[in-house]
Amino acid sequence: MKQYSGFGLVKHALSHHENWQRMWRNPAPKREYDVIIVGGGGHGLATAYYLAKVHGITNVAVVEKGWLGGGNTARNTTIVRSNYLWDESAWLYEHAMKLWEGLSQELNYNVMFSQRGVMNLGHTLQDMRDIHRRVNANRLNGIDGEVIDARQVKEIVPHMDCTANRRFPVLGASWQPRAGVARHDAVAWGFARGADALGVDMLQQTEVTGIRTSGGKVLGVETSRGFIGAKTVGVVTAGNSGVLAKMAGFKLPVESHPLQALVSEPMKPILDTVVMSNHVHGYISQSDKGDLVIGAGIDGYVGYGQRGSYQTIEHTLQAIVELFPIFSRVRMNRQWGGIVDTTPDACPIISATPVGGLFFNCGWGTGGFKATPGSGHVFAATLAAGKAHPLAAPFTIDRFISGKLIDEHGAAGVAH
Amino acid sequence: MLHIYCPHCDEHREEEEFRSKGEAHIARPPEPESASDEDWGNYLFFRKNPRGLHHEQWFHAVGCRKFFNVTRDTVSYEILETYKPGQQPVVTAESRNGSASDKGAAK
Ligand SMILES: Cc1cc2nc3c(=O)[nH]c(=O)nc-3n(C[C@H](O)[C@H](O)[C@H](O)COP(=O)(O)OP(=O)(O)OC[C@H]3O[C@@H](n4cnc5c(N)ncnc54)[C@H](O)[C@@H]3O)c2cc1C
Numbered sequence: 255m256k257q258y259s260g261f262g263l264v265k266h267a268l269s270h271h272e273n274w275q276r277m278w279r280n281p282a283p284k285r286e287y288d289v290i291i292v293g294g295g296g297h298g299l300a301t302a303y304y305l306a307k308v309h310g311i312t313n314v315a316v317v318e319k320g321w322l323g324g325g326n327t328a329r330n331t332t333i334v335r336s337n338y339l340w341d342e343s344a345w346l347y348e349h350a351m352k353l354w355e356g357l358s359q360e361l362n363y364n365v366m367f368s369q370r371g372v373m374n375l376g377h378t379l380q381d382m383r384d385i386h387r388r389v390n391a392n393r394l395n396g397i398d399g400e401v402i403d404a405r406q407v408k409e410i411v412p413h414m415d416c417t418a419n420r421r422f423p424v425l426g427a428s429w430q431p432r433a434g435v436a437r438h439d440a441v442a443w444g445f446a447r448g449a450d451a452l453g454v455d456m457l458q459q460t461e462v463t464g465i466r467t468s469g470g471k472v473l474g475v476e477t478s479r480g481f482i483g484a485k486t487v488g489v490v491t492a493g494n495s496g497v498l499a500k501m502a503g504f505k506l507p508v509e510s511h512p513l514q515a516l517v518s519e520p521m522k523p524i525l526d527t528v529v530m531s532n533h534v535h536g537y538i539s540q541s542d543k544g545d546l547v548i549g550a551g552i553d554g555y556v557g558y559g560q561r562g563s564y565q566t567i568e569h570t571l572q573a574i575v576e577l578f579p580i581f582s583r584v585r586m587n588r589q590w591g592g593i594v595d596t597t598p599d600a601c602p603i604i605s606a607t608p609v610g611g612l613f614f615n616c617g618w619g620t621g622g623f624k625a626t627p628g629s630g631h632v633f634a635a636t637l638a639a640g641k642a643h644p645l646a647a648p649f650t651i652d653r654f655i656s657g658k659l660i661d662e663h664g665a666a667g668v669a670h
Numbered sequence: 671m672l673h674i675y676c677p678h679c680d681e682h683r684e685e686e687e688f689r690s691k692g693e694a695h696i697a698r699p700p701e702p703e704s705a706s707d708e709d710w711g712n713y714l715f716f717r718k719n720p721r722g723l724h725h726e727q728w729f730h731a732v733g734c735r736k737f738f739n740v741t742r743d744t745v746s747y748e749i750l751e752t753y754k755p756g757q758q759p760v761v762t763a764e765s766r767n768g769s770a771s772d773k774g775a776a777k
């Protein structure tokens with residue numbers, strides 16, 4: 255792999271940028287790998303990268319039915335934060351946050367991680383109590399966070415309507431300064447490039463159609479390009495996880511729902527942080543390109559169609575205009591949907607399964623982009639050791655039998 | 671926006687009047703006292719979540735406020751039938767594809 259550098263940029267300018275090397279190979283599948291990762295989204299690619307980098311396991315394939323990062327990884331609104339309520343999830347997301355902070359250097363790839371702060375607004379007394387509780391919990395876990403009042407909110411975001419006589423007045427917010435956004439495609443590409451350089455095969459346009467098992471153990475995967483063997487298989491397919499579980503003969507505590515986002519036409523810089531509100535139900539940031547990036551909640555029904563309902567868009571924009579009347583005449587440019595895998599406790603599943611050698615990393619639902627490096631890091635350790643990494647251990651499928659749920663609806667249910 | 675036929679109101683109404691309430695025909699453990707943790711876990715949390723035909727409950731939230739069932743394709747979102755609680759679906763994966771699984775719809 256050629257290192258990227260400022261010098262390289264100048265050198266390639268001399269040849270009109272026509273001779274940049276490809277970022278990864280496009281190999282033919284081998285018959286057998288040590289580990290197969292199903293799903294070439296950010297989480298699958300990060301898993302492959304850390305398997306090779308940290309654990310020295312390089313005979314690995316990432317099997318992706320479409321193109322790398324074409325799932326939720328490239329469809330999300332890129333909010334990265336770690337201010338979750340419970341210890342288990344706070345540790346997991348903060349682990350990811352620490353990796354984000356060095357990720358561009360680690361990958362020699364600019365993931366444009368921008369710690370511009372995330373604000374979760376409170377509009378009622380109960381909202382504010384919950385915010386105090388969550389920020390206190392965060393601080394006890396060593397995670398940065400402050401409770402700010404309406405005046406401080408207004409100082410940070412002068413264009414927001416913080417007047418007291420609104421229907422949903424802004425009473426204050428939780429504020430995590432280290433939180434922010436990152437460039438989603440770059441995250442997928444950076445991990446893919448790094449993994450490829452260490453020997454991992456990226457098998458794109460290769461759909462897994464079956465999981466072959468024998469005596470309760472996994473033997474490999476049937477694909478649209480034939481059978482590929484591996485004694486360890488990690489499935490990281492987000493909204494399609496239920497489909498893959500069915501291939502292996504079990505059910506998951508997961509439902510797949512459409513989640514939409516939309517962006518406006520590009521504008522001059524007006525919003526330099528991320529604003530989220532569970533109560534009026536919407537969130538907004540501005541990309542480096544200038545478009546407002548807007549999202550809200552899932553569509554209520556189970557759906558795999560990668561599109562959502564129009565009334566959801568309407569509700570989302572009502573919320574944004576409630577907070578920012580100044581944006582009421584901004585024109586929207588594009589709208590799209592992804593399929594998110596929601597769990598009953600709004601926490602992920604990083605787990606062994608009833609099939610030996612077969613592991614699932616799913617259930618990240620509406621908010622897994624922020625976890626991408628951390629998820630890959632702990633899942634790689636889980637696959638390498640054949641048993642859960644300590645940070646992953648609470649997130650087994652079994653918690654839905656034992657009842658040891660990690661209820662993050664307050665911190666995750668709406669907000670991404 | 672979906673256009674949903676409510677079998678109680680005998681009318682098509684817009685999706686906004688309804689709430690989706692998830693998988694239908696989930697049987698509560700018949701003997702709650704003797705049901706195992708696994709029975710309860712399966713009943714409460716584990717779902718078919720099919721890519722293809724789904725039999726699901728809907729609630730006519732701002733209409734008659736009654737529940738009913740819908741058979742819907744989760745990829746095209748096409749609604750194939752609606753029927754009252756206690757009734758069984760006519761359209762099933764088997765009847766639609768002539769095959770024994772809903773894999774056909776998964777393409
Ligand atoms: C609109 C929207 C907004 C969001 N906003 C945020 C946010 O602001 N912050 C945040 O933290 N999270 C957000 N999320 C959630 C986040 O995008 C996901 O949790 C995360 O990207 C999941 O990554 P992944 O790698 O697990 O899944 P994906 O990127 O979806 O990757 C799964 C891959 O598996 C592949 N696959 C599926 N089936 C098969 C098969 N049979 N064979 C081979 N390959 C298969 C798919 O093609 C896909 O590429 C949002 C999601 C959406 C849809």
Ligand SMILES: [Zn+2]
Nearest residue numbers: 676679730734
């Ligand atoms: Zn009705």
